[in-house]
Amino acid sequence: MWSFYIEQLIVSLPFFFKGLGMTIAVSGLSLAAGTVLGFVWGIARAKHVRLLKPLLGAWVDIVRGTPFLVQVFIIFFLLPEVGIQLEAFPAAVIALSNLSACFICEIVVAGISAVPSGQREAATSSGLNWFQQLRYVILPQSMRVILPPLVGQYVLLIKDSSVVSAIGVVDVTRVGWLTVQRIPQGLLVFGLVAVLYFVICYPLIQLSNSLEKRMSVSYTRGKE
């Protein structure tokens, strides 16, 4: 009985890999867009741009305080009402990019704040303007504090991407859901799905941990 199901599952493997490809596509695009946006927002928030800070702060808070599933539904069902026709894939990427940007924004703000204020003073004193300071002095140093949690956040977002299966995106979770209708062996089917996610996520988690260890060795000895 079990061997029959396993056979069926093996026959369906191409679908699972296609689904995995879709998961990687959605995640990859969203993480790229979210990282760029997250850095821009994070830098803007660190710079005390007067009107932007509270607005952005409120938006980030709302996105972090509501379930991602609800956000996906809102984007998928609401944007058509204001005239933007969306299919499932673009809606998914928009929702996940927004989620990524909000969480990455917070990581970037924390990273920039971690750079000692003396660095900014030294850079200001030599006449460097705000942009030059950020580019040559602040950002390079903040990357040590940003990188480990950033990779950790990527793992969380790849897992969150499974939620977009709810609006019909055929990612690996959705393939599992469709398959289990034909092959009623939930343990096998979703066990396989779980393994596929594990293969992507576990190495990234290990990478984040090792980055954290490497970057916690401080730059200077003694005086800070």
Added chain:
Amino acid sequence: MIEFKDVHKWFGELHVLKGINLKIDPAEVLVVCGPSGSGKSTLIRCINRLERIQKGEILVDTMKVHDSKANMTKLRAEIGFVFQQFNLYPHMTALGNVTLAPMKVRKLSKKEAEDRGREVLEKVGLGDRIGHYPAQLSGGQQQRVAIARGLCMRPKIMLFDEPTSALDPEMINEVLEVMRNLAHEGMTMVVVTHEMGFAREVAHRVGFMDFGELMEIAPPGEFFTHPKSDRTKLFLSKILTH
């Protein structure tokens, strides 16, 4: 070169600079001393606008520092600042630290900046350490790189905010040596420090600050032997007993 005209500053309710009037000539070396909290660091930080003032005027080379239209980039390029905590950029080598501003602010080419950088590091005695990172240098060496970083811009004025206070005793001299040479070459310098030996030897004038006021200012001979106010006498007695 530098002029303070009735300068007042408040940190919230706290009146930290009370009516400072001061004139510093080109090539003059002024040492400012005083107890902690007297406002001496604040005084020097107002010169390159690391701190703002609420009343009065500060002029550097006839430019109004605290004017909203002031070209701070141009101004700061002419003023070198050395911090108590060095504040070297840890992710760059000594050469990198020293050449960043010349390239980005003075717009020198990489080669020009590096040639100048090597020269200036040689001058402070670190010609053989140009490729080292701050973490690989001792405190005294780091502070000398910090001085070189200021000098590489070829400034008109060098400001020092307690440059040796964070150093272990055996490294203080190497930094004071560099500063002594600078003074002899005719650099306009304002130095906040407790190193009275340096003040006696190198300064043209010594100023004493207490509770935000510039209580006394006189050439070192007069300052140390015939201090005018009681507070100055008290401070000197405490600081000169060791």
Added chain:
Amino acid sequence: MLETFNFRVILEYMPFFLSCFLATLWLSGAGLLGAFGTGLLACGMRIGRFKLLSRIAYVYIESIRSTPLLVQLFFFYFGLPSLGLRMSEASTGILALTLNSGAYMAEIIRAGIQSIPNGQIEAAVSSGLNYFQRMRCVILPQAIGVTLPPMLGQAIVLVKDSALLSLISLPELTRAGQIMTSERFMPAEGFLTSAVFYLVIYYFLKLMTHWSQRRLIYLQT
């Protein structure tokens, strides 16, 4: 869009939303309790002396952390019946939430216990306190202070995670939005109302986090 926003419909559905709000609260609450218990158990196994138990706990924690909650939920929902276990949707949902958050709780508790400096234990031992006294009077009070904020953070995550239970047809806040969409074709009114309810819970939990951090300030050394 705002002109056509139908507040009357929301009022009409408000009793329904409120009952779904309560459902979310009790599902999350049950999940949280279960997670705390599971977390304590898993943590105990992980830092305990028996290598086998430690390994089992490690595998459990790493599997949960490397796979999405939705997959875990579907795993139980579609998988358990084939083992002969017929559970209600609610029980399956709570089980998934418990096991998922339990793994994160275990790590939070472990970090908390390991953050207590050895000196504390040495001081307690030196004054003659036995294991239970040490635990009760010295270790655990400090551990609670360190772990409370991250646990509240995990509570926030859990409430948001509970939204996934709508995908196994459990009546709760997100499902309310879905029903308003399918019955009345009003996704805006439905999901935005759900969002507002979630934000109420979120800000409440955030308030509790700030309050607890102020009360436990004596633990910041």
